[in-house]
Amino acid sequence: xxxxxxxxxxxxxxxxxxxxxxxxxxxxxxxxxxxxxxxxxxxxxxxxxxxxxxxxxxxxxxxxxxxxxxxxxxxxxxxxxxxxxxxxxxxxxxxxxxxxxxxxxxxxxxxxxxxxxxxxxxxxxxxxxxxxxxxxxxxxxxxxxxxxxxxxxxxxxxxxxxxxxxxxxxxxxxxxxxxxxxxxxxxxxxxxxxxxxxxxxxxxxxxxxxxxxxxxxxxxxxxxxxxxxxxxxxxxxxxxxxxxxxxxxxxxxxxxxxxxxxxxxxx
Amino acid sequence: xxxxxxxxxxxxxxxxxxxxxxxxxxxxxxxxxxxxxxxxxxxxxxxxxxxxxxxxxxxxxxxxxxxxxxxxxxxxxxxxxxxxxxxxxxxxxxxxxxxxxxxxxxxxxxxxxxxxxxxxxxxxxxxxxxxxxxxxxxxxxxxxxxxxxxxxxxxxxxxxxxxxxxxxxxxxxxxxxxxxxxxxxxxxxxxxxxxxxxxxxxxxxxxxxxxxxxxxxxxxxxxxxxxxxxxxxxxxxxxxxxxxxxxxxxxxxxxxxxxxxxx
Numbered sequence: 001x002x003x004x005x006x007x008x009x010x011x012x013x014x015x016x017x018x019x020x021x022x023x024x025x026x027x028x029x030x031x032x033x034x035x036x037x038x039x040x041x042x043x044x045x046x047x048x049x050x051x052x053x054x055x056x057x058x059x060x061x062x063x064x065x066x067x068x069x070x071x072x073x074x075x076x077x078x079x080x081x082x083x084x085x086x087x088x089x090x091x092x093x094x095x096x097x098x099x100x101x102x103x104x105x106x107x108x109x110x111x112x113x114x115x116x117x118x119x120x121x122x123x124x125x126x127x128x129x130x131x132x133x134x135x136x137x138x139x140x141x142x143x144x145x146x147x148x149x150x151x152x153x154x155x156x157x158x159x160x161x162x163x164x165x166x167x168x169x170x171x172x173x174x175x176x177x178x179x180x181x182x183x184x185x186x187x188x189x190x191x192x193x194x195x196x197x198x199x200x201x202x203x204x205x206x207x208x209x210x211x212x213x214x215x216x217x218x219x220x221x222x223x224x225x226x227x228x229x230x231x232x233x234x235x236x237x238x239x240x241x242x243x244x245x246x247x248x249x250x251x252x253x254x255x256x257x258x259x260x261x262x263x264x265x266x267x
Numbered sequence: 268x269x270x271x272x273x274x275x276x277x278x279x280x281x282x283x284x285x286x287x288x289x290x291x292x293x294x295x296x297x298x299x300x301x302x303x304x305x306x307x308x309x310x311x312x313x314x315x316x317x318x319x320x321x322x323x324x325x326x327x328x329x330x331x332x333x334x335x336x337x338x339x340x341x342x343x344x345x346x347x348x349x350x351x352x353x354x355x356x357x358x359x360x361x362x363x364x365x366x367x368x369x370x371x372x373x374x375x376x377x378x379x380x381x382x383x384x385x386x387x388x389x390x391x392x393x394x395x396x397x398x399x400x401x402x403x404x405x406x407x408x409x410x411x412x413x414x415x416x417x418x419x420x421x422x423x424x425x426x427x428x429x430x431x432x433x434x435x436x437x438x439x440x441x442x443x444x445x446x447x448x449x450x451x452x453x454x455x456x457x458x459x460x461x462x463x464x465x466x467x468x469x470x471x472x473x474x475x476x477x478x479x480x481x482x483x484x485x486x487x488x489x490x491x492x493x494x495x496x497x498x499x500x501x502x503x504x505x506x507x508x509x510x511x512x513x514x515x516x517x518x519x520x521x522x523x524x525x526x527x528x529x530x
Contacts, residue, residue, distance in 0.1 A: 028442025035449050043458045047306075049465050051313040054306075178291030186298050197309040199397070202301060 007103055011111035019116060026117055033120030037070055040192055041128060055197040056227030060136035064224060066192040067129025068216040072155025073188035074122035080106075080160035081184070082113035087170035087177040096264050105259060106164065136224055144223055147237060151223075154240035155215035161247035162187065162210060168251075168258035187212045196229045203230075214243040270365060271373040278377030283385065292386040293393075296334040300390045303330035303458075304398060310463075319462035325489055328401040329460050331394035332485050337457060339383030339416060340423035340480050341375065344430065344448055346441065352434035361522060368428065368514055375424040383416075401489045408487065411496045415484040418503035422480045425510025426451070432514065435521040450475075456482035476506040 019026055044066055048059040057065070083106060089095040098105045138144060166180030183206070190198065190206050195217040198206075207213035221228050222237035283289075307326035311318065318326070337343070348371060351357040360367050394400060403409045430447045434440040452458055455477035461469055462482075472478045483499050486492040492499055 022439065024437075025439045025442050028446065032442055032445040032449060035446065039449060039453050039458065042453065046459055046464055046468070047310055050316065050318065050463050051310055052315060053313055055309050055313075173287075176287075176291075178288060179294050182291075182295045182298050186295070186302065189299070190302050193306055193309070198302070198305045202305065 004103055004107060008107050008111050011108075012114045015111065015114040016116050029115075029117040030120040033117055034123055037074065037121045038124045040070065040189065041066060041124060044192065055194040056229070057194050058136075060132050061220075061224050061226045062193065063128055063132035064136055065194065065216050065220050067125050067132055068151060068155060068220060069188055069191040070125035071122055071129060071152055072215050073159050073184075074118070074125050075152075075156040076159030076163060077121055078115075078118045079110060079156075080163045081118070082110045082115075083164050083167040084170075084177055084180070085109060085113050086167050090171065090262075093264060095262070099259070099262075106255060138224060147219055147223055150241055151216070151219045154244035157244035158211060158215050158240070158247050159184065159188070161244075161251035162212070164251040165254050168254045171258035171262050183210055191216055194226075211243050211247060214240040271369060274370060274373035275377035275380070278374040279381045280377075282378045282381045289385045292338065292382075293389045296338065296386060296390040297393045300331045300334040300394050301397075303333075304394065307460075319460075321460070321462060321491060324399050324401050325491055326460070327394070327398045328489050329456075329485055331391045331398075331400065332488050333457055333481055334390045335383065335387035336416075336419065336481050336484055338387035339379055340420045341379055341382065341427065342423060342448070342451060342455065342457065342481065344427050344444055345375070345378065346431065346444060348428070348431035349434040349440050349444065352431070353438060368511070368518060371428060372421070372424055375427075376420065379420045379423070383420075401491075403488055404490045408490055408496075411500070412484060412488045414500055415487045415503060418500065418507055419480045419484045421507045422476055422503060422510060425507060425514055426476060426480075428514040429510065429517055432517045432521060435517075451477045451480070454478060455480055456485065460485075476510060479503045479506050 041063075044059070044062055047054065048062075052058075054062055086095065086109060089098070098108045101108060103111075133148075162184055163180075166183055167177065169176045169180060187206050187210065190202065191212055195203055195207050195213055203213075207217070218232055219237045219240055220226065221232045222234050304327045307330055308323060311323040311326055321329075348357070348360075351360065360370065363370065391400070403412055426447065427444075430440065430444050433443055437443060454461075454472045454475050456472075460482065461472045461478050464472060472482070479502055483492070483503060487496060487499060
């Protein structure tokens, strides 16, 4: 385990140094990642010029939702989203090399496709989260203080699990990756807004079946004591770590099944 | 004339072979259409002002029709030309006995037509399953929308032709291309109707070509364009001319001064 992590660190370091050779391109990408995340915020800010609240949530409350969702998504994007390149390596017949090396496949892909520029997504998210939390008038009880980091970590794991599962599907249906993006990118977009503004089928699929409601909405209702038309009970605020654990186990099982089922496209 | 038609027709057929990508595109565009529709419904419910005279039906229609326009105008770009510049294959395009810019325009129209029908139309129909949508009020509006759509797609081409040609100077222009997409997405109205922008932001949006590509045709479709339609079409035509001229300028400068890779 320790040696795996050491190998992972060395591989990631090599990737960062190699990206750094193309500095202009690196900064262009970094800025565009930052801008894409900031644009979602701009949309929220523009909307609140027109309305005083959205689904009964104030600007500060929606901004907290945006901050947690986007931060969790950004960290998942940084560390895990590389697995979606599996589809490409399968098509090109280069996936076999991952199976030959003595490091778990997910770690190998994550390391060999690591791109530091993706951190651009997390920067505005973290900044907004801090500002929004400090102006949302949160009643900082000890359980709420503990809730915040747990929520962000759980959310990262949940998004990571969604990425792994959707990427594993491309082992069976090469090309399904584009549909998978609907759930990752679509999910992170959807959950910047309170879940209850969506119709029932959207809530069911993007909230509960793919358990992204636990990334931000469920804990945030309690954290901010916000309008709660779906009647989420208070105790559910502590469920995200368990949901994250369960998602990770499911992702692990699906990925393992995919690897067992894998047949190379080369011959 | 025959040549351009054939180029467009083959481009149409080429893109129509990516069937799985088409299905994926329909699913993505539909899901995002629904998400935006629900957000805009929540806006309509909470709004204290008159939202530029748009009612809930207009806002929901906007959410879906812009998904169709996104497909039909190639709003997310097509990097093939830039890749050919990078690889040096562009030299083949340059010594064809046909104008290179018009060649790529014909190919763009072929792709855009396919994309509009296969990826753009289904999300609107699937949106109509759950919501009432606003349609052009009369035949003249349909005609105006069709003209506006062709002009919008040509603006889309003009933007990407320039953006792709920057690869002659930057080599790796993907970062820039992505930034163009982001600015286009926001100021075109793909995230929010431009009419909801505060007035200073709306002024910026109308000073850029992107609103003429997405927001304008959407307004014409819904019959909410404020002013004579001919003025809207003239604005679009002006952007077509400007972008086409800019593309032509970049192309001649590039071919005169730049060394093709691998030559």
